[in-house]
Amino acid sequence: MxxxxxxxxxxxxxxxxxxxxxxxxxxxxxxxxxxxxxxxxxxxxxxxxxxxxxxxxxxxxxxxxxxxxxxxxxxxxxxxxxVGNKAVGKIVLGTVKGDLHDIGKNLVAMMFKGAGFEVYDLGVDVDAKTFLEKAEEVGADIIGMSALLSTTMPAMKELVDLLEEKGLRDKYTVMIGGAPITDEFAKEIGADYYTPDAASAAEIGKTCVLEKSV
Amino acid sequence: MTNRENFISMMRRKGYEHVPVEFVLCPHQQKVCREQLGAEDYEAYFGMPWRRVEDLRLKDHDVEKYRKYYQKPLADGADIDLWGVGHEKSPNSMHMTYMRHPMEHMMTVEEMKDYPFPDYASADDSHQAKQVENIKEQDLIALGDMQMTIWECAWYMRSMENLFCDMVTEDGMAEFLLDKVTELSMIRALSYARAGVDVLFLGDDIGMQRTIMMSEELYCTWIKPRLKKIIDEVKKVNPQLLIFYHSCGFVEPLIPHLIEAGIDVLNPIQSECMDFERIYKKYGDRISFHGTIGTQTVMPKGTPQEVKEAVWRNLDIAGEQGGLFVAPTHMVEPEVPFENILAYVEACRTYAGKTGCKK
The missing domain is CATH 1.10.1240.10 (Methionine synthase domain)
Incomplete structure (x- = not known):
């Protein structure tokens, strides 16, 4: 070996x-x-x-x-x-405004690190504006949002709407996840991807970034 | 049947006459209830079949002593609970809090041994028997609610990540902490049992939305024997005691282990995670169920008619013998339309059996 x-x-x-x-x-x-x-x-x-x-x-x-x-x-x-190693890509992630659960989000952060990403974890209770500001600041490829509660799911749409409003929707891949989230919901709010687990999230994230760079 | 007879017979799968209702409302929904119905005590207003008996009262337990365990100070206005776990609030998150873990940075078993765990051994139990008597006199079921019994209680103090790593590395820390929590939970459980509660509600989240949280092997090594020990002891005090057990999410592979540990009723069978019909067919001869009405789906998003149909469908699955205490799976959160709560109640009250008419 x-x-x-x-x-x-x-x-x-x-x-x-x-x-x-x-x-x-x-x-x-x-x-x-x-x-x-x-x-x-x-x-x-x-x-x-x-x-x-x-x-x-x-x-x-x-x-x-x-x-x-x-x-x-x-x-x-x-x-x-x-040696000037470059990360595969950059992701800004966090749990959405009003939601304080972070176990799942932390797992996603770990998997993205494990896929070679530079990870900017904004923690919990993050509003749409903060997600966007950080993404702009660091030049992120992906914005990842997490929610555990059906109560806080609507907050995910606020970021998608804000990106549209600022004319930045195509600049970022928006990924969402969390217990109550579904593919349907992702489509409904205009997010790019929903993944059911942290490993799939990192895998899809990596594919997206590699495709973008081609 | 009296309320007590009906409840116990239903949970023992020996038939029932009426369908009891049960749910927990978040503070916002409690407010709606007061405003719309004038219901100060919603449990009484909706005629719920049980009432909670207060836990042991700790003596001289000033939680300020836990503050020094936080390397990063707790946020202003944070609460510290009886175990020393910090709960930070956010103006955006209503009744939810962000949990902080006082034992997170501990590196040795010795540090853990020095931690001032709540002293349940010398706690006051004098109120419990009286409360049980009072509840039973009102023809209600006396409930001892001590969910977050072992694993969750330990994880809240240590953090999930650290406790899992302790378990995997087997350095003695997980063993100490889980034993300690089991010892304290045992004291609380035995006290409830001796006071005469009808139901002891235990629980630890061991499921996630689609998979179990840990392998069967890890569960059986660390958690199952400790849960079984508590259940065995309380059943020696009262063999008739009904053990309810809560775990969120998908727990199907662990159900046989929970049955072996001695649970009688499994809560909440989230409809988004497990199919109640399949679970009932497989395990319904050995345990009963509580919950099944999804709070991620039909309660917030369904129509009142859809809520009713979900209630009736699940009661039909359980059939005449019972074995299902049908209820929303979790706390009813602010986004649930109030009419859906009322629809759930109406569905329970109007259920007339599989062959009966649904008014």
């Missing part, structure tokens, strides 16, 4: 305590930081995402792998900056 495969395995198994040493070992051995990221850490997260989507593993396994990835990244990130 190559060191990069070892890193991917280590992440899949959620071995939080071993990942730092392994990433360091790869760097010391002269591996390209980008390869450590893409073929090691992100490859591992991609396997985890697929298994999560197929319901072979569940939230705890994803959390522990995401935590392992963060530990690995803490060693790798300075090197990635040095």
């Amino acid at each position: 190559t060191i990069l495969q070892e890193i991917s395995e280590c992440l899949q198994k959620g071995k939080v305590k071993q990942i730092k040493a392994l990433v360091q070992q790869a760097l010391d051995g002269g591996e390209d930081p980008k390869a450590i990221l893409n073929e090691g850490l992100l490859e591992g997260m991609s396997v985890i995402g697929g298994r999560f989507k197929r319901e072979e593993i569940f939230v705890p396994d994803v959390l522990i792998s995401a935590r392992t990835m963060s530990m690995g990244l803490s060693v790798l990130e300075p090197k990635l900056v040095e």
Whole structure:
């Protein structure tokens, strides 16, 4: 097994305590930081995402792998900056105004990080204007909104309307998710995508960004 | 049948004479109820079959002692509950709060051991027996409501992410915390049972919208044995006690485990997550159900007629023997049209059985 495969395995198994040493070992051995990221850490997260989507593993396994990835990244990130690594894309995400639930949203943030995105997490109770301002500021590709309550679902439409009003609708891919959300609802409010789980969200997000850049 | 006889017979699947109504209204809907119906106490107004008995009263439990556990201070106006969990408010979110976790940053079991858990062992139980007696005298069911029994209670203190990681890494922290919460919940549960409640409502969310929250293996290792221990002990005090159990979402693969743990009634069978007919066919000979009327779908979005039809359909599935305490699956939130609440009540009151006419 190559060191990069070892890193991917280590992440899949959620071995939080071993990942730092392994990433360091790869760097010391002269591996390209980008390869450590893409073929090691992100490859591992991609396997985890697929298994999560197929319901072979569940939230705890994803959390522990995401935590392992963060530990690995803490060693790798300075090197990635040095070599000028570029993220796959940028996403601004948060839970919509009036809604304070964030477990699902946090999971989505982890999966996007695991797909190589730069993630700007605005937290909970975020209004449409704040989503847009942050997206404009960082040059986001995707805006992701979460809601757990049927009470707060209508707040998602406010952002879509605001984008229309400002003539910016085509600039961003709008993705939505959360327990009561459906495909129908996404169509009804004019969002681009609804995904039923965090792994699918990151997968679709990545596809969108790659297609856009072609 | 008296109300008590009707309720117990229905929950034991031995037939029933009338369909009781039950729901929990958010503060906004309570206000609507007062304004439109003059109903100060909506549980009494709609003739709900049960009343809650107050939990043990903690002595000298000043929750300010928990404030120092927050590295990032709690927001102004936040409440701290009896377990030390912080609840931050937002002007946009009505009755909802953002939860903060006092044990989130702990790194060792020793730190956890020093945490001032609520002292239920020396709490006051003197009010409980009197309340139970009073409730039963009114021909009502006495309910001990202690949902968020083990897993959720522990996660609220530790944060879900940390507790899951503790469970996976098996470093002793999850074991300590879950044991501690089980010990305290046991004290509360036994006190309710000794006071003579008819129903003990336990619960821990273990389902998400489409999948279970954790693997069966993890559930059976960490949560099931602790739940079973509590149920076994309270049933030694009163074998007739009905154990209601709540978990949101899709929990189908875990239902056999919940049955083995000893639950009698499963709540809420979210219609958006599980098909009640299938669940009833599969498990309806062993447990009963409470809920089934979707608060993500038919309650906020359906017409009054659709609400009624959902109620009748599910009662038809359960049939003459009962086994379904039909109710909205969750708290009725502000966006639910008031006429839909009234339609639910009317549907219960006018149900005349599968072959009977629906007025």
